[in-house]
Amino acid sequence: MDRFIYADNAATTKLSKSVLDKMMPYLTEEYGNASSLYNLGSKSKQAVESAREQVANALGAKPREIYFTSGGSEADNWAIKSAAYIGAKKGKKHIISTKFEHHAVLHTLEYLKKQGFEVTLLDVHSDGVVRVEEFIDAIREDTCLATIMYANNEIGTLQPIAEIGKICREKGILFHTDAVQAIGNVPVNVVDDNIDMLSLSAHKFHGPKGVGALYVRRGILLDNLIHGGAQEFGRRAGTENTAGIVGLGAAITDAVNNIENKTKITSEICSYIIENALKIERSRLNGHPTKRIPGTINMCFEGIEGESLLLMLDFKGISASSGSACTSGSLDPSHVLLSIGLPHEIAHGSLRLSFSEENTLDDAKYIVEQLYPIVDRLRVMSPLWEKIKQNG
Numbered sequence: 001m002d003r004f005i006y007a008d009n010a011a012t013t014k015l016s017k018s019v020l021d022k023m024m025p026y027l028t029e030e031y032g033n034a035s036s037l038y039n040l041g042s043k044s045k046q047a048v049e050s051a052r053e054q055v056a057n058a059l060g061a062k063p064r065e066i067y068f069t070s071g072g073s074e075a076d077n078w079a080i081k082s083a084a085y086i087g088a089k090k091g092k093k094h095i096i097s098t099k100f101e102h103h104a105v106l107h108t109l110e111y112l113k114k115q116g117f118e119v120t121l122l123d124v125h126s127d128g129v130v131r132v133e134e135f136i137d138a139i140r141e142d143t144c145l146a147t148i149m150y151a152n153n154e155i156g157t158l159q160p161i162a163e164i165g166k167i168c169r170e171k172g173i174l175f176h177t178d179a180v181q182a183i184g185n186v187p188v189n190v191v192d193d194n195i196d197m198l199s200l201s202a203h204k205f206h207g208p209k210g211v212g213a214l215y216v217r218r219g220i221l222l223d224n225l226i227h228g229g230a231q232e233f234g235r236r237a238g239t240e241n242t243a244g245i246v247g248l249g250a251a252i253t254d255a256v257n258n259i260e261n262k263t264k265i266t267s268e269i270c271s272y273i274i275e276n277a278l279k280i281e282r283s284r285l286n287g288h289p290t291k292r293i294p295g296t297i298n299m300c301f302e303g304i305e306g307e308s309l310l311l312m313l314d315f316k317g318i319s320a321s322s323g324s325a326c327t328s329g330s331l332d333p334s335h336v337l338l339s340i341g342l343p344h345e346i347a348h349g350s351l352r353l354s355f356s357e358e359n360t361l362d363d364a365k366y367i368v369e370q371l372y373p374i375v376d377r378l379r380v381m382s383p384l385w386e387k388i389k390q391n392g
Protein backbone atom coordinates (compact mmCIF):
# COMPACT_ATOMS: atom_id res chain seq x y z
CA MET A 1 0.00 0.00 0.00
CA ASP A 2 1.68 3.22 -1.10
CA ARG A 3 -0.42 5.66 0.80
CA PHE A 4 -1.89 5.91 4.30
CA ILE A 5 -4.31 8.63 5.34
CA TYR A 6 -5.80 8.69 8.79
CA ALA A 7 -9.18 10.42 8.62
CA ASP A 8 -10.84 9.09 11.76
CA ASN A 9 -9.68 11.55 14.41
CA ALA A 10 -13.15 11.70 15.96
CA ALA A 11 -12.70 8.03 16.94
CA THR A 12 -9.25 8.53 18.35
CA THR A 13 -6.04 10.42 17.59
CA LYS A 14 -2.38 9.57 17.38
CA LEU A 15 -0.50 10.13 20.64
CA SER A 16 1.79 13.09 20.14
CA LYS A 17 5.52 12.42 20.46
CA SER A 18 6.11 15.35 22.81
CA VAL A 19 3.26 14.18 25.05
CA LEU A 20 4.75 10.69 25.16
CA ASP A 21 8.14 12.16 26.10
CA LYS A 22 6.54 13.92 29.06
CA MET A 23 4.81 10.71 30.13
CA MET A 24 7.84 8.43 29.86
CA PRO A 25 9.50 9.24 33.21
CA TYR A 26 6.25 8.30 34.99
CA LEU A 27 6.15 4.95 33.19
CA THR A 28 9.75 4.24 34.22
CA GLU A 29 11.83 5.76 37.04
CA GLU A 30 9.14 7.95 38.61
CA TYR A 31 6.90 5.07 39.57
CA GLY A 32 5.98 6.23 43.05
CA ASN A 33 2.38 6.09 44.23
CA ALA A 34 1.08 9.67 44.20
CA SER A 35 -0.54 9.06 47.58
CA SER A 36 2.68 7.95 49.32
CA LEU A 37 4.54 10.35 51.55
CA TYR A 38 8.19 9.68 50.64
CA ASN A 39 10.00 11.65 47.98
CA LEU A 40 9.30 9.28 45.07
CA GLY A 41 5.57 9.45 45.75
CA SER A 42 5.54 13.19 46.16
CA LYS A 43 7.11 13.62 42.73
CA SER A 44 4.16 11.75 41.25
CA LYS A 45 1.80 13.81 43.36
CA GLN A 46 3.35 17.02 42.06
CA ALA A 47 3.03 15.82 38.49
CA VAL A 48 -0.65 14.99 39.01
CA GLU A 49 -1.34 18.37 40.59
CA SER A 50 0.43 20.29 37.87
CA ALA A 51 -1.60 18.38 35.25
CA ARG A 52 -4.74 19.34 37.18
CA GLU A 53 -3.71 22.97 36.82
CA GLN A 54 -3.13 22.50 33.09
CA VAL A 55 -6.58 21.01 32.59
CA ALA A 56 -8.17 23.74 34.69
CA ASN A 57 -6.36 26.46 32.71
CA ALA A 58 -7.49 24.95 29.43
CA LEU A 59 -11.13 25.23 30.53
CA GLY A 60 -11.11 28.47 32.50
CA ALA A 61 -11.69 26.46 35.68
CA LYS A 62 -9.89 26.09 39.02
CA PRO A 63 -7.70 23.06 39.76
CA ARG A 64 -9.97 22.04 42.64
CA GLU A 65 -12.80 21.65 40.14
CA ILE A 66 -11.01 18.98 38.05
CA TYR A 67 -11.38 15.25 38.76
CA PHE A 68 -9.37 12.74 36.75
CA THR A 69 -11.19 9.73 35.32
CA SER A 70 -10.50 6.79 33.03
CA GLY A 71 -11.91 8.70 30.05
CA GLY A 72 -14.97 10.33 28.55
CA SER A 73 -17.35 7.45 29.22
CA GLU A 74 -16.58 7.39 32.93
CA ALA A 75 -16.89 11.17 33.19
CA ASP A 76 -20.32 11.04 31.49
CA ASN A 77 -21.51 8.19 33.72
CA TRP A 78 -20.24 9.92 36.83
CA ALA A 79 -21.74 13.34 36.14
CA ILE A 80 -25.14 12.00 35.13
CA LYS A 81 -25.54 9.40 37.87
CA SER A 82 -24.35 11.81 40.54
CA ALA A 83 -26.72 14.56 39.43
CA ALA A 84 -29.59 12.09 39.15
CA TYR A 85 -29.10 10.54 42.59
CA ILE A 86 -28.71 13.93 44.26
CA GLY A 87 -31.77 15.19 42.38
CA ALA A 88 -33.80 12.18 43.46
CA LYS A 89 -33.14 12.97 47.12
CA LYS A 90 -35.02 16.24 46.55
CA GLY A 91 -37.80 14.45 44.68
CA LYS A 92 -36.54 15.61 41.28
CA LYS A 93 -36.34 12.73 38.84
CA HIS A 94 -36.61 14.31 35.41
CA ILE A 95 -33.66 14.69 33.02
CA ILE A 96 -33.43 16.51 29.69
CA SER A 97 -31.02 15.40 26.99
CA THR A 98 -30.95 14.96 23.21
CA LYS A 99 -31.61 12.14 20.78
CA PHE A 100 -28.10 12.18 19.37
CA GLU A 101 -25.88 12.01 22.44
CA HIS A 102 -22.99 9.58 22.63
CA HIS A 103 -23.96 6.13 23.93
CA ALA A 104 -22.03 6.86 27.15
CA VAL A 105 -24.83 9.35 27.85
CA LEU A 106 -27.81 7.61 26.24
CA HIS A 107 -27.16 4.23 27.83
CA THR A 108 -26.60 5.84 31.24
CA LEU A 109 -29.99 7.52 30.84
CA GLU A 110 -31.58 4.18 29.86
CA TYR A 111 -30.14 2.69 33.04
CA LEU A 112 -31.58 5.52 35.13
CA LYS A 113 -34.99 5.12 33.48
CA LYS A 114 -35.11 1.58 34.85
CA GLN A 115 -34.68 3.15 38.28
CA GLY A 116 -37.69 5.40 37.86
CA PHE A 117 -36.16 8.50 36.31
CA GLU A 118 -37.99 10.20 33.46
CA VAL A 119 -36.01 11.36 30.47
CA THR A 120 -36.97 13.83 27.73
CA LEU A 121 -34.80 13.49 24.64
CA LEU A 122 -34.91 16.65 22.54
CA ASP A 123 -35.16 16.58 18.80
CA VAL A 124 -32.10 17.87 16.97
CA HIS A 125 -33.88 18.75 13.71
CA SER A 126 -32.51 18.14 10.22
CA ASP A 127 -29.52 20.42 10.84
CA GLY A 128 -28.39 18.56 13.97
CA VAL A 129 -28.89 21.51 16.31
CA VAL A 130 -31.07 21.61 19.44
CA ARG A 131 -33.57 24.48 19.63
CA VAL A 132 -33.38 26.58 22.80
CA GLU A 133 -37.18 27.19 22.80
CA GLU A 134 -37.79 23.44 22.79
CA PHE A 135 -35.36 23.05 25.64
CA ILE A 136 -37.30 25.66 27.65
CA ASP A 137 -40.58 23.87 26.88
CA ALA A 138 -39.16 20.58 28.16
CA ILE A 139 -38.28 21.99 31.61
CA ARG A 140 -40.45 20.71 34.47
CA GLU A 141 -40.73 21.40 38.19
CA ASP A 142 -38.89 18.16 38.85
CA THR A 143 -36.09 18.57 36.28
CA CYS A 144 -32.80 17.92 38.08
CA LEU A 145 -30.36 17.70 35.18
CA ALA A 146 -29.81 18.69 31.57
CA THR A 147 -27.07 16.89 29.67
CA ILE A 148 -26.43 18.22 26.16
CA MET A 149 -23.30 17.48 24.16
CA TYR A 150 -21.07 20.36 23.09
CA ALA A 151 -20.29 18.99 19.63
CA ASN A 152 -21.67 15.84 18.08
CA ASN A 153 -19.18 13.08 17.38
CA GLU A 154 -20.71 11.88 14.11
CA ILE A 155 -21.80 15.02 12.32
CA GLY A 156 -19.78 17.62 14.23
CA THR A 157 -22.62 20.07 14.91
CA LEU A 158 -22.22 22.56 17.76
CA GLN A 159 -25.02 23.12 20.26
CA PRO A 160 -26.19 26.40 21.90
CA ILE A 161 -24.35 25.50 25.11
CA ALA A 162 -23.96 28.96 26.68
CA GLU A 163 -27.66 29.78 26.19
CA ILE A 164 -28.87 26.49 27.61
CA GLY A 165 -26.39 26.81 30.48
CA LYS A 166 -27.74 30.26 31.31
CA ILE A 167 -31.32 28.98 31.44
CA CYS A 168 -30.29 26.05 33.65
CA ARG A 169 -28.49 28.37 36.05
CA GLU A 170 -31.61 30.54 36.36
CA LYS A 171 -33.88 27.54 36.93
CA GLY A 172 -31.60 25.72 39.36
CA ILE A 173 -31.08 22.78 36.99
CA LEU A 174 -27.64 21.13 36.88
CA PHE A 175 -26.09 21.43 33.46
CA HIS A 176 -23.65 18.80 32.16
CA THR A 177 -22.05 18.77 28.74
CA ASP A 178 -20.10 16.02 26.99
CA ALA A 179 -17.37 18.16 25.45
CA VAL A 180 -15.21 15.26 24.29
CA GLN A 181 -15.40 16.37 20.65
CA ALA A 182 -15.16 20.09 21.38
CA ILE A 183 -11.88 20.33 23.29
CA GLY A 184 -9.07 21.33 20.94
CA ASN A 185 -11.53 22.06 18.14
CA VAL A 186 -13.32 25.14 19.49
CA PRO A 187 -12.55 27.34 22.51
CA VAL A 188 -14.42 26.09 25.58
CA ASN A 189 -14.71 28.15 28.76
CA VAL A 190 -16.81 26.73 31.58
CA VAL A 191 -17.52 30.18 33.02
CA ASP A 192 -18.56 31.91 29.79
CA ASP A 193 -20.55 28.84 28.76
CA ASN A 194 -22.38 28.54 32.11
CA ILE A 195 -21.37 24.90 32.49
CA ASP A 196 -21.75 23.03 35.80
CA MET A 197 -20.16 19.75 34.74
CA LEU A 198 -18.09 18.85 31.69
CA SER A 199 -16.58 15.61 30.38
CA LEU A 200 -13.42 15.34 28.31
CA SER A 201 -11.10 12.59 27.09
CA ALA A 202 -7.36 12.77 26.33
CA HIS A 203 -7.24 10.39 23.37
CA LYS A 204 -9.44 12.69 21.28
CA PHE A 205 -6.73 15.40 21.25
CA HIS A 206 -3.45 13.49 20.82
CA GLY A 207 -3.23 12.38 24.44
CA PRO A 208 -3.15 8.80 25.73
CA LYS A 209 -6.15 6.45 25.84
CA GLY A 210 -7.77 5.56 29.15
CA VAL A 211 -7.62 8.96 30.83
CA GLY A 212 -10.04 11.87 30.95
CA ALA A 213 -11.49 14.38 33.35
CA LEU A 214 -14.72 15.63 34.80
CA TYR A 215 -15.05 19.32 35.61
CA VAL A 216 -17.46 20.02 38.46
CA ARG A 217 -18.17 23.62 39.36
CA ARG A 218 -17.26 24.59 42.90
CA GLY A 219 -20.11 24.09 45.34
CA ILE A 220 -21.89 21.40 43.37
CA LEU A 221 -22.38 18.17 45.27
CA LEU A 222 -20.73 15.15 43.71
CA ASP A 223 -21.61 11.56 44.53
CA ASN A 224 -18.90 8.89 44.17
CA LEU A 225 -19.08 6.56 41.22
CA ILE A 226 -16.03 4.57 42.31
CA HIS A 227 -15.69 3.94 46.05
CA GLY A 228 -12.49 3.13 47.89
CA GLY A 229 -9.41 5.20 48.68
CA ALA A 230 -9.31 8.95 49.21
CA GLN A 231 -7.89 9.94 45.83
CA GLU A 232 -9.38 12.84 43.83
CA PHE A 233 -10.56 14.73 46.92
CA GLY A 234 -12.18 11.56 48.23
CA ARG A 235 -14.50 11.41 45.24
CA ARG A 236 -12.85 8.89 42.92
CA ALA A 237 -10.93 6.00 44.37
CA GLY A 238 -8.00 4.26 42.73
CA THR A 239 -4.26 4.85 42.51
CA GLU A 240 -3.66 7.77 40.19
CA ASN A 241 -2.79 6.95 36.56
CA THR A 242 0.17 9.30 36.87
CA ALA A 243 1.60 8.88 33.37
CA GLY A 244 -1.83 9.13 31.78
CA ILE A 245 -2.72 12.21 33.80
CA VAL A 246 0.58 13.87 32.89
CA GLY A 247 -0.18 13.04 29.25
CA LEU A 248 -3.66 14.55 29.53
CA GLY A 249 -2.25 17.77 31.02
CA ALA A 250 0.35 18.14 28.29
CA ALA A 251 -2.04 17.20 25.47
CA ILE A 252 -4.84 19.56 26.51
CA THR A 253 -2.37 22.44 26.83
CA ASP A 254 -1.10 21.81 23.30
CA ALA A 255 -4.64 21.28 22.00
CA VAL A 256 -6.07 24.59 23.23
CA ASN A 257 -2.97 26.51 22.11
CA ASN A 258 -3.25 24.95 18.67
CA ILE A 259 -6.95 25.55 17.93
CA GLU A 260 -6.34 28.39 15.49
CA ASN A 261 -3.69 26.55 13.52
CA LYS A 262 -5.68 23.32 13.46
CA THR A 263 -8.82 25.15 12.34
CA LYS A 264 -6.93 26.70 9.46
CA ILE A 265 -5.70 23.33 8.23
CA THR A 266 -8.82 21.25 8.82
CA SER A 267 -11.28 23.79 7.46
CA GLU A 268 -9.32 24.02 4.23
CA ILE A 269 -9.37 20.23 3.96
CA CYS A 270 -13.08 19.97 4.74
CA SER A 271 -14.07 22.80 2.38
CA TYR A 272 -12.24 21.07 -0.44
CA ILE A 273 -13.96 17.75 0.26
CA ILE A 274 -17.40 19.27 0.71
CA GLU A 275 -17.08 21.24 -2.50
CA ASN A 276 -15.80 18.35 -4.57
CA ALA A 277 -17.31 15.21 -3.08
CA LEU A 278 -20.77 16.76 -3.16
CA LYS A 279 -20.50 16.97 -6.95
CA ILE A 280 -21.33 13.27 -6.84
CA GLU A 281 -25.01 12.99 -7.69
CA ARG A 282 -27.40 12.26 -4.83
CA SER A 283 -24.91 13.06 -2.13
CA ARG A 284 -25.38 15.36 0.84
CA LEU A 285 -23.58 16.92 3.79
CA ASN A 286 -25.18 15.92 7.09
CA GLY A 287 -25.67 18.56 9.77
CA HIS A 288 -25.60 22.34 9.84
CA PRO A 289 -23.30 23.90 7.20
CA THR A 290 -21.59 26.31 9.61
CA LYS A 291 -22.52 25.49 13.24
CA ARG A 292 -19.92 22.74 13.37
CA ILE A 293 -16.43 21.86 14.51
CA PRO A 294 -14.09 22.50 11.59
CA GLY A 295 -12.48 19.07 11.13
CA THR A 296 -15.41 16.64 11.04
CA ILE A 297 -17.67 16.04 8.05
CA ASN A 298 -20.35 13.46 7.49
CA MET A 299 -21.79 12.80 4.05
CA CYS A 300 -24.30 10.40 2.56
CA PHE A 301 -24.18 8.84 -0.87
CA GLU A 302 -27.52 7.37 -1.83
CA GLY A 303 -27.73 3.81 -3.06
CA ILE A 304 -24.60 2.46 -1.38
CA GLU A 305 -23.67 0.73 1.87
CA GLY A 306 -21.38 2.67 4.21
CA GLU A 307 -19.57 -0.53 5.21
CA SER A 308 -18.60 -1.40 1.61
CA LEU A 309 -17.48 2.17 1.06
CA LEU A 310 -15.22 1.99 4.13
CA LEU A 311 -13.67 -1.28 3.03
CA MET A 312 -12.87 0.07 -0.40
CA LEU A 313 -11.43 3.28 1.03
CA ASP A 314 -9.34 1.20 3.42
CA PHE A 315 -8.04 -0.75 0.44
CA LYS A 316 -6.81 2.59 -0.94
CA GLY A 317 -5.12 3.41 2.37
CA ILE A 318 -7.80 5.70 3.78
CA SER A 319 -9.03 5.13 7.35
CA ALA A 320 -12.50 6.58 7.76
CA SER A 321 -15.73 5.73 9.54
CA SER A 322 -19.40 5.38 8.76
CA GLY A 323 -20.02 7.54 11.80
CA SER A 324 -21.54 4.77 13.85
CA ALA A 325 -19.74 2.32 16.08
CA CYS A 326 -20.54 -0.84 14.12
CA THR A 327 -18.26 -2.94 16.27
CA SER A 328 -21.11 -5.22 17.25
CA GLY A 329 -21.51 -6.14 13.61
CA SER A 330 -25.00 -4.70 13.75
CA LEU A 331 -26.26 -3.24 10.52
CA ASP A 332 -28.52 -0.74 12.24
CA PRO A 333 -27.98 2.73 10.87
CA SER A 334 -26.55 5.34 13.18
CA HIS A 335 -28.93 6.78 15.80
CA VAL A 336 -27.42 10.20 15.04
CA LEU A 337 -28.32 10.08 11.36
CA LEU A 338 -31.81 8.81 12.17
CA SER A 339 -32.19 11.64 14.69
CA ILE A 340 -31.66 14.22 11.96
CA GLY A 341 -34.45 12.58 10.00
CA LEU A 342 -32.56 10.58 7.40
CA PRO A 343 -34.44 7.51 6.20
CA HIS A 344 -32.75 4.16 6.97
CA GLU A 345 -31.64 3.47 3.40
CA ILE A 346 -29.88 6.84 3.09
CA ALA A 347 -28.36 6.71 6.58
CA HIS A 348 -26.75 3.41 5.57
CA GLY A 349 -24.62 5.13 2.94
CA SER A 350 -22.81 7.48 5.29
CA LEU A 351 -19.17 8.44 5.52
CA ARG A 352 -17.52 10.36 8.37
CA LEU A 353 -14.14 11.94 7.75
CA SER A 354 -12.44 13.62 10.69
CA PHE A 355 -9.12 15.38 10.39
CA SER A 356 -6.35 16.71 12.58
CA GLU A 357 -3.56 19.21 12.00
CA GLU A 358 -1.45 16.34 10.72
CA ASN A 359 -3.60 15.99 7.60
CA THR A 360 -2.93 17.99 4.44
CA LEU A 361 -4.84 19.36 1.47
CA ASP A 362 -3.14 16.61 -0.54
CA ASP A 363 -4.94 14.08 1.64
CA ALA A 364 -8.23 15.75 0.75
CA LYS A 365 -7.44 15.61 -2.96
CA TYR A 366 -6.48 11.94 -2.77
CA ILE A 367 -9.67 11.08 -0.84
CA VAL A 368 -11.92 12.80 -3.39
CA GLU A 369 -10.01 11.20 -6.27
CA GLN A 370 -10.63 7.77 -4.76
CA LEU A 371 -14.21 8.52 -3.79
CA TYR A 372 -15.56 9.12 -7.30
CA PRO A 373 -14.72 5.70 -8.81
CA ILE A 374 -15.55 3.84 -5.58
CA VAL A 375 -19.04 5.34 -5.33
CA ASP A 376 -19.55 4.59 -9.05
CA ARG A 377 -18.48 0.98 -8.66
CA LEU A 378 -20.66 0.39 -5.61
CA ARG A 379 -23.65 1.93 -7.34
CA VAL A 380 -23.23 -0.25 -10.40
CA MET A 381 -23.52 -3.25 -8.09
CA SER A 382 -26.38 -1.83 -6.04
CA PRO A 383 -30.01 -2.93 -6.58
CA LEU A 384 -31.04 0.00 -4.40
CA TRP A 385 -29.33 2.46 -6.75
CA GLU A 386 -31.14 0.83 -9.68
CA LYS A 387 -34.44 1.51 -7.92
CA ILE A 388 -33.52 5.10 -7.05
CA LYS A 389 -32.68 5.82 -10.68
CA GLN A 390 -35.91 4.28 -11.98
CA ASN A 391 -37.93 6.42 -9.58
CA GLY A 392 -36.07 9.49 -10.82
Ligand SMILES: *Cc1c(COP(=O)(O)O)cnc(C)c1O
Binding pocket: 010, 011, 070, 071, 072, 073, 074, 076, 102, 104, 149, 151, 152, 153, 178, 180, 181, 201, 202, 204, 210, 211, 212
Ligand atom coordinates in the same frame (compact mmCIF):
# COMPACT_ATOMS: atom_id res chain seq x y z
C1 LIG B 1 -15.10 9.29 22.35
C2 LIG B 1 -16.29 9.90 23.00
C3 LIG B 1 -16.69 9.52 24.29
C4 LIG B 1 -16.04 8.41 25.05
O1 LIG B 1 -14.76 8.74 25.51
P1 LIG B 1 -13.79 7.56 25.99
O2 LIG B 1 -12.62 8.26 26.57
O3 LIG B 1 -13.44 6.79 24.75
O4 LIG B 1 -14.53 6.75 26.99
C5 LIG B 1 -17.78 10.16 24.85
N1 LIG B 1 -18.42 11.13 24.20
C6 LIG B 1 -18.07 11.53 22.96
C7 LIG B 1 -18.82 12.62 22.29
C8 LIG B 1 -16.99 10.93 22.31
O5 LIG B 1 -16.66 11.31 21.09
